[in-house]
Amino acid sequence: MTHSRSAEKRVRQAERRRIRNRSVRGTVRTQVRKTLPLIAEGRLEEAGASVREAVSSLDRAAEKGIIHANAAARRKSRLVKKLNAAVAVASSAAPVEEEAKPVRAKAKQVAAPAKAKAPAKAKAPAKAKAKAPAKAPAKAKAPAKAKSKK
16 A cells, blocks of 8 residues: 555556556567568568568657667567568579568667777876966955844
8 A cells, every 4th residue: 555645646657557558568569470470471572561560669669668779679670680581581492583672670870880999009108288377366255244133
């Protein structure tokens, strides 16, 4: 039992959010479960469309904070990897078909890591720099008036 009105309100809010989040997570799971058999059966056009829907629902769930962004990225990556493997197998079996192309998941642009620099040479001890002349002291302020207690 909660001890304050604010705690009771937080319990009510958490319950509402749990129900809403459960619905979205269920949608994501359904999309992924629909996609996997299509990939396994080799129905690549349908699988491609299904992967795009699953990726979209994963992105939406991550954007709302229902699943962690890295978890969404990992699941999208695994789905697309499976699809691309199936496409590669199909294209090696039937090189005439050009419609089954690998699908890339929408990925946010990430800056390329900076190139590693060569290790810095040992520096000689720094020479003492000439100090800049100190600024002139500011004018002294008048003392503040003391407030009297009434």
